[in-house]
Structure formats: structure tokens, C-alpha cells
Amino acid sequence: MSxxxxxxxxxxxRASRKxxxxxxxxxxxxxxxxxxxxLERCDITSHAFNRHFKRR
Structure with missing residues (x-):
């Protein structure tokens, strides 16, 4: 588990660096x-998070 x-x-x-x-x-x-x-400029952060951190 650890x-x-x-x-x-x-x-x-690694995903956060991406x-x-x-x-x-x-x-x-x-x-x-x-x-x-x-994209619009206000969408950049959510786009990047959604791309590299799959919804769990």
C-alpha cells in the first residue's frame, strides 16, 4: 500500500509539472x-488541469 x-x-x-x-x-x-x-484566456488553467489530471 505504501x-x-x-x-x-x-x-x-509529474502531472503538476506538465x-x-x-x-x-x-x-x-x-x-x-x-x-x-x-480556448479563451480564462479557460487556460482548467484546460491544462483537465488534460493532465483525469477526472477521478
Whole structure:
């Protein structure tokens, strides 16, 4: 059980780094580029979390 907890923590840490990276990448895009992706600037954070943290 402790191994499962540890692997879960590592998995979540990796996912959180991916979220941060994606948020930074998307924040550098223009409004037009975000629109091409079907996003508005206010959607960036939730989009990144939903992509890297599957709803459990």
C-alpha cells in the first residue's frame, strides 16, 4: 500500500509539472491562437488541469 501511495505522489508531481508547463505555453499565445484551439484566456488553467489530471 505504501508503494501505491508513493507512485501516486510521483505521478501527481509529474502531472503538476506538465500542467504548469502547459499553462505557461498557453499564456504566451495570442487571443487568435487561443481561439484557434477553442480556448479563451480564462479557460487556460482548467484546460491544462483537465488534460493532465483525469477526472477521478
Amino acid at each position: 508503494f501505491d501511495l508513493f507512485t501516486g505522489i510521483v505521478r501527481d508531481f 500542467v504548469a508547463s502547459e499553462i505557461a505555453r498557453l499564456n504566451h499565445l495570442s487571443e487568435a491562437q487561443l481561439a484557434d484551439l477553442g
